[in-house]
Amino acid sequence: MIAIKLAYKxxxxxxLRTWLNVSVLSFAFVLMIFYNGMIEGWNRQARNDTQDWEIGQGQYWEPSFDRYDPYTYQxxxxxxxxxxxxQIKKGLLTPILLVQANMYPQxxxxxxxxxxxxxxxxxxKLPTSDLRFSSNETCAIIGKRLADENKLSVGDKxxxxxxDKNGMFDAIEIKIASIFKTDVPxxxxxxxxxxxxxxxxxxxxxxxxxILVAGKDSKLYDITNWDFKTPDFLLTDFDAMIQSKKAGGIIMSGLLLIIAxxxxxxxxxxxxxxxxxxxxxxxxxxxxxSQVVGIFTVEGGAHSILAALVGAIYGIPLFIWLNKVGIPMAANSQDAGITIADTIYPYYSLDLIISSLLLVxxxxxxxxxxxxRKIAKLKPTEALKGKIQ
Amino acid sequence: MNIIQLNNLVKKYPVGNGEFTALNDINLNFKEGEFTGLVGPSGSGKTTLLNIIGSLDSPSYGSAIVMNKSIAELSHKEAAMLRNQHIGFIFQTYNLLPVYTVFENVEFPLLLQNKNATQRKNAVMEALEWVGLTDKIKSKPSMLSGGECQRVAIARAMVKKPQIVLADEPTANLDSKNSHHILQTMQKLNKELGVTFLFSTHDEKVMQYLNRLISLEDGKVISDTIKNA
Known part of the structure; x- marks a missing residue:
């Protein structure tokens, strides 16, 4: 109690010296939470979007299928x-047939x-209903990126x-029924x-x-001759990318923290x-x-408590605002091939706040x-004289 | 009854390759309630002797027995306990804690004794009454004169009602009027509370108040005079 009171006083x-230290430390604290919150928000949105658009609640693969090896697709x-x-009729599974092809735009x-x-x-979430009402023509839907890259518009052929199944080439003109936009490249x-x-x-x-994509209400079970792949497995690449982003964030926050x-x-x-x-x-x-060492340690450590309080004063309104308006991402950020929404809404979990607070x-x-610790070695008689030892 | 016993006390400090003898074969006894001064020029060993009695330092040879405890045999913790319970210090430069108010400075030793808030408040007000500073309880040391600072230091030393008060050149930074005021206050406390006061000084004004005068020179006692038996 004495140590805390004395430290505060x-x-x-x-x-000014205290407030300079506290300001830098609080900035490190707020930036650490902001950055990690942004990554976490991105992670959550991207996982949800990828599940909604591509992987559902998991996929059943034909056993020879390997997504990294196009030669297996045949x-x-x-x-x-x-x-x-x-199961498909009940809307619990949806089948997808994959066939490699070439197209000849322009x-x-x-x-x-x-x-x-x-x-x-x-x-x-794919707008597959656009494929429902095709006349005699063969129709397809494509994403905006593919359309832009190949200068294709709705109605183009x-x-x-x-x-085919036997390895024989065949060709046809396909009409673009609709073009959709998604955050999942x-x-x-x-x-x-x-x-x-x-x-x-x-x-x-x-x-x-x-492949068969499992829906939300699908009770996952073994299907003979189909290999089930969990969402975690299907998101392995994305998770690795998020981990590397987090590592980058840790380095940046760490540097700032070291300065403070x-x-x-x-x-x-x-x-x-x-x-x-x-x-x-x-x-x-x-x-x-040891009590004197305690006083000085508490005093130094109290900088972090003040930093947390100061950080809370400007950090909480900032985080609430960012959470409301989101952080707009650069228009071409999806061109890098990573799943990223146009606007990221940071996610600040209690775990993140507590762990950042404890770290600081x-x-x-x-x-x-x-x-x-040097105090423990000081001679009190010399210390009383104010002599530097 | 002897509250302090010094037997063949020697204190040496390493200086370069050799040693400097700060105290040489000191044999002194101090009774409870004494008002004693150690006088002598700078470097005569007055402060070193007070530091050893106050368990801030330990003898090289011989023994220093304070409150029946051998200073040389005390651990850091036991020495701290002895100072906390039985010894008050008054310094030439007051050594008040600048961030604390007068009240808080005087209260500090009681916090170390884990006294409760009521006990602390009563004791602090009593100590400030002794030194006549009850109207300054909320002032910071920077707002006080030198004399007032030293009176706060006396209150701080006395608030825990120690058996021994060690005062190192308490009037060296004060003018004549303040010096007399301080000494009269300490003399009154010595008489009323029976506290043993031990001064180091080379101030003539202090000497006239002392009951016993011990002269030191080059670390040796050259005279020990009891003025008022």
Missing amino acids: NLVGAG DAHQVISEPIIQ GRMQSVLLKGVDPKQNIL VLVRWR SVENGNMYLNIEVLQKMTGMTNEAS LLAIFDTQVLSIFRRQKEIGTYIAMGMTR IISATIVSYMPA
């Missing part, structure tokens, strides 16, 4: 069994992955060539969505699919030199050396304790 008494398809059809050749989807599905990039029945007919793969802690360390060293007489007086009045308090206390 000394900190207030030190005036053979990665199998007949959908009757129990699965029942005479150029470009690889494209034809994805056969059920126009009636509601599991993914593009020649597409593919191999992997849904758009190089993908062309067709009615699954049409694609099955085009390839001779009647009633076949490459150096200022506290410096203040503590100066304090111990300047306040030798005071230290001697404490000892003369009957304090043990503990590290400030440690750097305060380090120079304070």
Whole structure:
């Protein structure tokens, strides 16, 4: 109690020096929470968007399918069994057939992955209903990026060539029924969505699919001859990217924190030199050396408490405001191929705030304790004279 | 009854490759309630002797027994306990805590004794009454004169009602009027409370108040005079 009271009085008494240290430390504290909150917000939005647009509650893969190996796509398809059809009818699963192809927009050749989807599905956010009412023409929906890259608009026709089940080439002109926009680049990039029945007919793969996407109400269970992949597995790449972003954030926050802690360390060293007489007086009045070390440690550590309070004064309104309006991302940020919304809404969890607070308090206390240990070696008689030892 | 016993006390400090003898074969006893001064020029060993009695330093040879405790054998914690319970210090430069008010400065030793708030308040007000500073309880040391600061220091030393008060050149920074006031206050406390006062001084004004005068020179006692038996 004495240590806390004395620390408070000394900190207030030190005036500008205290407030400079506290300001830098509070800035580090707020920035740490802001950055991590932004990454967490991004992470949550991106995971939700990826699940909504691409992976659902998990996927069942044809056993030979490997998303990283396009050579497997040719053979990665199998007949959908009757129990699965029942699940599809109930809206618990939706099948997707994958076929590699080339398209020829304006005479150029470009690889494209034809994805056969059920126009009636509601599991993914894809606007597949646009495929429902096609006339005699073969229609497809594509993402805005693919459309922009190839200068394709709604109603345009593009020649597409593919191999059928037996490896024979075939070609057809496909009409762009609609163009959609999503935050998930992997849904758009190089993908062309067709009615699954049409694609099955085009390839001779009647009633076949490459993957099955599980919906929200789907009770996940083993399906014979299909390998289940959890959302965590399907988001491995994204999680790795978020981890690397977090590591970058830790380095940045760490550097800022180190600067703030150096200022506290410096203040503590100066304090111990300047306040030798005071230290001697404490000892003369009957304090043990460890109690005096405690006073100086608490005093240094108290910077972090003040920093948290000051940080709260400007940080809380700032975070509330940011949470309301969000942080707009650069227009071309999705072109990097990562899932990122136009506006990120930071997410500040209690865990994040408490862990940041503990990190700042503990590290400030440690750097305060380090120079304070010197007090234990001071001779009280010399300290009373104010002699630097 | 002897409250302090010094037997063949020697204190040496390392200086360069050799040693400096600050106290040389000191043999002194102090009874409870004495009002004693250690006089002598600078470097004669007065402060060193007070520091050893106050358990801030320990003898190189010989023994210093204070309140039946051998200073040389005390651990840091035991020495702190002895100072906390039984010894009050008054310094030439007052050594008040600048961020605390007068009340808080005087209250500080009682906080270390874990006294409750009521006990502390009563004791602090009583100590400030002794030194006539009850009207300055909210003042900070920077707002006080030198004489007032020293009176606060006396109140701080006396508030825990110690058996021994060690005063190192308490009037050195004060003018004549304040010096007399301070000494009269200490003399009154010595008589009323029976506290043993031990001064180091080379101030003539102090000497006229002392009951016993011990002269030191080059770390040795050269005279020990009891003025008022």
